[in-house]
Amino acid sequence: MASAELICGAILAIGMPNADYACEHMDNVVLYSTEYNIDPVLLTAMIYAESRWNPVVESRAGACGLTQIIPKWSRKFGYVSCKQLKNNPVLAIRKGAQILSYWIYKYGKGSMKMGLCGYNAGYRCRGKNINKKGTRYTRRVLKMHKKIEQQILRSYR
Secondary structure, eight states: OOOHHHHHHHHHHTTOTTHHHHHHTHHHHHHHHHHTTOOHHHHHHHHHHHHTTOTTOBOTTOOBTTTTBOGGGOGGGOOOOHHHHHHOHHHHHHHHHHHHHHIIIIISTTOHHHHHHHHHHTTOSSSSSOOHHHHHHHHHHHHHHHHHHHHHHHHHO
16 A cells, blocks of 8 residues: 555656645545555545545535535535535545545445445446446546556656
């Protein structure tokens, strides 16, 4: 598993917007990724796709904070308000990791692709009417995931 320093070095090297801010919180990304058994590079890429590492962003749909959690849809994980998510990036990272873990392991049965689609589009990622927005989101996150991982590998050379 990649360490905070390796991930931070990689996102700085690829020129990810807000990489300095992301690096400030990378220890928490690694901590909560470990706690919820998800890849910290995946969580880093997901946060980038969700908010571009802007902690105070709020979508038209009411999704808030770094991990763009919609409070009314995430009650089963413990209610948090938009204000809490915007003011506490560590909470947003923890909740995002917890929710992503649910989607990967409960809904996706271990599939990162299914888990990411579920995180973005809910339960509309299976069957005949698969949510196209969720699949585009999944490709975008996995593309950034691959870019970060490739940069980490380059740092070993």
